[in-house]
Amino acid sequence: MQDHGDACRLTGLGRTYGRGATAHHALDGIDLAIRANEFFTLLGPSGCGKTTLLRLIAGFDQPTTGEIAIFGRNVAGLPPEDRPVNTVFQHYALFPHLTVAQNVGFALRMLGRPQAEIASTVGRMVELVGLEGMEQRRPDQLSGGQKQRVALARALAPGPKILLLDEPLSALDAKLRQRMRSELKALQRETGITFVFVTHDQDEALAMSDRIAVMQGGRVQQLGRPEEIYEAPANRFVADFIGGANLIPARIGAQGAQAEGLGVVPATGAIGADVTLAIRPERLSILPTEQQQPGDLGPLTVAERIYMGNELSFRLEGATVPLHVTLPRGGLRGAQDFGLGEAVCLRADPGAIRVLAS
Amino acid sequence: MKLHRILLAPSLGTILIFMALPIAITTLFSVLTPAQYGGVIWEPSAEAYIRLLFERDIFDDTLTFNADYLQILGRSVLQAGIATVLCLIIGLPTAWFIATRPAGQKSLWLMLVTVPYWVNLLVRTIALLLILRDEGPINGTLQSMGLTDGPLPLAYNNFAIGLGLVSSFLPFMILPLYAAIERFDFSLLEAAYDLHANRRKAFFAVVLPILRPGLIAGGLLVFIPGIGSYLAPDILGGGKTLMLGNLIGMQFQGSRNWPFGAALSTILMAVTLVALFIVARRAAREDA
Numbered sequence: 261m262q263d264h265g266d267a268c269r270l271t272g273l274g275r276t277y278g279r280g281a282t283a284h285h286a287l288d289g290i291d292l293a294i295r296a297n298e299f300f301t302l303l304g305p306s307g308c309g310k311t312t313l314l315r316l317i318a319g320f321d322q323p324t325t326g327e328i329a330i331f332g333r334n335v336a337g338l339p340p341e342d343r344p345v346n347t348v349f350q351h352y353a354l355f356p357h358l359t360v361a362q363n364v365g366f367a368l369r370m371l372g373r374p375q376a377e378i379a380s381t382v383g384r385m386v387e388l389v390g391l392e393g394m395e396q397r398r399p400d401q402l403s404g405g406q407k408q409r410v411a412l413a414r415a416l417a418p419g420p421k422i423l424l425l426d427e428p429l430s431a432l433d434a435k436l437r438q439r440m441r442s443e444l445k446a447l448q449r450e451t452g453i454t455f456v457f458v459t460h461d462q463d464e465a466l467a468m469s470d471r472i473a474v475m476q477g478g479r480v481q482q483l484g485r486p487e488e489i490y491e492a493p494a495n496r497f498v499a500d501f502i503g504g505a506n507l508i509p510a511r512i513g514a515q516g517a518q519a520e521g522l523g524v525v526p527a528t529g530a531i532g533a534d535v536t537l538a539i540r541p542e543r544l545s546i547l548p549t550e551q552q553q554p555g556d557l558g559p560l561t562v563a564e565r566i567y568m569g570n571e572l573s574f575r576l577e578g579a580t581v582p583l584h585v586t587l588p589r590g591g592l593r594g595a596q597d598f599g600l601g602e603a604v605c606l607r608a609d610p611g612a613i614r615v616l617a618s
Numbered sequence: 619m620k621l622h623r624i625l626l627a628p629s630l631g632t633i634l635i636f637m638a639l640p641i642a643i644t645t646l647f648s649v650l651t652p653a654q655y656g657g658v659i660w661e662p663s664a665e666a667y668i669r670l671l672f673e674r675d676i677f678d679d680t681l682t683f684n685a686d687y688l689q690i691l692g693r694s695v696l697q698a699g700i701a702t703v704l705c706l707i708i709g710l711p712t713a714w715f716i717a718t719r720p721a722g723q724k725s726l727w728l729m730l731v732t733v734p735y736w737v738n739l740l741v742r743t744i745a746l747l748l749i750l751r752d753e754g755p756i757n758g759t760l761q762s763m764g765l766t767d768g769p770l771p772l773a774y775n776n777f778a779i780g781l782g783l784v785s786s787f788l789p790f791m792i793l794p795l796y797a798a799i800e801r802f803d804f805s806l807l808e809a810a811y812d813l814h815a816n817r818r819k820a821f822f823a824v825v826l827p828i829l830r831p832g833l834i835a836g837g838l839l840v841f842i843p844g845i846g847s848y849l850a851p852d853i854l855g856g857g858k859t860l861m862l863g864n865l866i867g868m869q870f871q872g873s874r875n876w877p878f879g880a881a882l883s884t885i886l887m888a889v890t891l892v893a894l895f896i897v898a899r900r901a902a903r904e905d906a
Contacts, residue, residue, distance in 0.1 A: 320808055340811040353809035357827045367813035370823070418814060 265331070267422050267454035268294040268317060272326035275312050275478075286312040288478040290326070294422075294456060295471075299448045301457045303465040304475035305501065310458045313475075314424050317456065319343050331421055341370070345422040346415035351431060352407045354399040360410050361386070361395040367418035385413040388447070405436045412444075416451065423448075425457045429464060441467050462502045466490060474498050496616055499538035506544075506583050508537040510615075517615060520580050522557040525608075527615045536616045541584040543612035546574065546596060549603045557583075558605025562598050572597065576604065641887070648880035656874040666881035687865070691885070694862040697776065697851075698844030701783035702791075705840045706833065708784070709791035716792075717799035728796065731789050743782055743849045750778055750854070774856035782850030783840075790839035798832025834897055842890050862886055 273290040276283050287309045294300045302310040315321040317328060319340035328335050335343055346367070354363050365382045373381075386395055389409035399407060408428060415423055425444075429437045445468045448455045459465055465472050466486040474481045474489060474497075482494040493499035500507055510519035510527075511534055517527035519537060529535060549559045560578035569589070576583045585606065587596050598604055648666050650658040668674070671688070672681040716727040734742060748754055752769035760766045772778060806828065810820035826833070848863035855861070862882065869879025 318812060320811070339816075340808070341814045341816050345812075347809070347812045349805055349809060351805065353803065353805040355806060355809070355824060355828075357830075366810075366815075366823070370810075370813060370815040370819055414813065 265296055266293045266329075267296040267298065267331060268292075268456070269329045270313075270326065271329075273313070273316065273323050273328065274325035275309075275316060275321065276324045285478050287316070287323070290480060292473060292480065292483070294454060296331075296454055297452050299445065299455045299457065299468055299470045301459060301465045301469035301472045302475055303459055303462060303472050305460055308475040309478040310475050311426060314347075314426055314456065314458050317422070318345055318347050318424055344420055345424055346418060346420040347424040347426065348411045348415045348428045350426045350428065352399075352411040354407055354410055354414070356399050359396050359398055360391060360402070363399070363410055364413045364417050366414060371418065381417055385417045388416070389413045404432050405440070408432060408440060412447070416453070420453060422454045422456060425455060427459055429459070430461070437464075444468060466502075474501065476501070493538060493614065493616070496536050496538070499614065499616060503540055504584070505538040505540050507581065508539070508583070509580055510535050510537050519557070522579050524555070525557070525613055526555060527613070529615060538614045538616055539608055539612055541573070541586045542588075543609040544583075544585045545607045545609075546585055546587065546598055546604050547607055549605050552605040553607075556605045556607045559603050560605065562600050562602045562604060565598065565600060574598065576606070644880045644883050647876055648884045650877050652875045652877050654874070656870070656876060658876050663877065666875075666877040669878055670881060670885070687882075690860050690865055691862055691889075693859070694845045695889070697779060697783065697861060698841050698847075700780055701787065701844045702837050702841045704780070704784050705788050705791040706837065709788060709795055709836060713792045713795035713799055717796050717802075728793075731792050734785075735789065739786060739849055742785070743853045746782055746785060747773055747778070747853055750781070773854065774858060776855070776859055778854035779851050779859065779861070782854040783844050783847060786847070786850060787840040787844060790843075791836035794832045794835035794839065795829065798829045802828060831901070834901065838894065838897065841893070845890065846886055
């Protein structure tokens with residue numbers, strides 16, 4: 261394939277709003293290298309700085325500290341119109357007074373390209389996103405999904421080196437969102453353009469990304485492939501935000517981590533250190549108390565049972581924090597079910613318990 | 619069914635009595651014969667419309683073409699047109715400024731725009747005259763600083779009339795433009811920059827077309843009253859350069875020729891309606 265140099269390198273990037281005591285650090289010392297041809301996702305809750313970061317790359321906002329290089333070129337002071345990046349906006353921001361074709365051709369017209377080239381590129385882009393026959397419609401005559409495609413085609417038409425996507429799927433209904441996910445991923449593979457995708461939806465991030473940067477409080481909490489982020493969260497925040505792990509306060513003892521009401525869990529660390537145990541709800545099994553073995557957690561009581569179609573979700577009380585367990589309906593564990601008030605214990609899959617600094 | 623008609627009656631009645639009826643009377647009077655001391659004689663006559671274009675010889679009744687009144691009409695259209703353009707040039711940045719203030723400040727700025735309206739138009743026009751006249755503060759300052767030898771001719775000319783029109787009608791431009799800019803989605807501007815438009819291109823390719831309805835509304839609100847304006851030309855023009863409004867006023871006062879005044883009013887109304895019709899047609903076509 262092509263050379264896998266950095267499409268975008270962020271060095272010591274910071275953005276502070278206000279000054280003095282009221283200053284707000286929207287971004288705080290971000291160092292990231294986004295590789296060429298990569299589907300890169302900035303994931304985090306609202307206010308984590310992900311959109312600010314995207315706006316800095318696009319050039320709508322200027323960093324307070326640090327610098328941004330796009331394919332090796334420092335873009336400080338370069339206005340948005342001169343950067344080789346284009347954006348798919350959260351609410352599309354389609355020009356309401358222009359047709360689909362005029363929207364898609366807008367950038368090329370602004371760049372002063374010849375009519376023939378504009379027409380052929382618009383044709384290709386409209387075909388790429390599957391909007392043939394809609395060229396003469398106006399944005400208000402399009403459905404949400406169609407607007408989304410116009411926004412994509414419009415941003416891709418000038419041939420950006422990096423495509424920035426600001427929560428582009430958030431305004432779509434659940435079913436369409438699912439379909440656009442695979443379409444976006446396919447589009448990225450087809451075009452070979454670096455995608456920088458901003459979302460607060462962990463499912464979206466896990467499903468599409470080559471790499472994810474989980475952000476919180478203006479900092480990158482963890483950077484890695486989706487599997488790494490999910491299987492090996494670096495800290496409490498990541499474990500909680502991605503997949504909603506059970507987070508149990510514990511203290512390292514001689515035999516392992518001691519969690520109140522749960523017994524001893526195999527773990528290593530400095531003796532006496534306070535830690536957090538992170539366990540995914542789907543990596544726990546529920547057993548009747550009489551089958552409890554050393555290393556199992558419990559005894560606990562079933563406080564809530566929710567039927568969710570393809571799985572059962574339980575809330576168990578008895579430890580310092582309520583514990584959540586999901587059991588699949590089907591397969592070997594499918595037969596398992598427990599009633600409210602039943603006394604049970606939990607067995608974690610081997611390697612499922614992660615010990616995090618608290 | 620019955621009730622909503624009864625509820626409509628007051629507004630329909632108001633429109634009928636204060637709008638339709640005066641227009642009908644004006645149009646009717648324009649085709650009657652003038653009475654000697656004002657008023658009309660109920661005898662049909664096209665004389666008022668003939669007079670608009672021709673001069674009738676008092677001895678042999680022959681008609682010769684006379685462009686005087688057409689000139690006044692043309693001057694009115696031109697003055698109103700210039701005032702509209704000036705209001706647009708001043709009003710757009712002003713409206714933009716107000717619409718982009720923080721939410722709490724907007725109403726204050728809007729109120730400041732309307733402050734001059736707390737004073738009667740006649741008083742405001744006379745005040746403007748006092749400022750512009752030869753003995754006024756502008757000329758006084760310029761002369762005392764030694765920048766000019768004699769007073770600059772600021773009052774009693776087309777410049778003064780234009781200034782009067784702009785100062786009278788500027789808020790009518792600012793307010794609809796403000797409403798349009800207020801509704802403007804500023805992410806469209808970012809999208810334009812993102813898609814390689816510089817500021818100038820973004821303004822002409824995105825901002826202006828989207829603000830068009832506000833521009834048209836503001837333009838009409840300045841242009842239409844501008845054509846028929848009476849006070850500015852009367853006071854600031856010193857009665858030397860007539861506009862249509864003054865000509866009409868004269869017919870009902872000194873000249874006592876009501877049908878001619880009515881005919882001029884009808885023509886003014888027709889010009890206005892044609893302008894409105896063209897604008898509406900164009901707007902409808904571009905929306906299709």
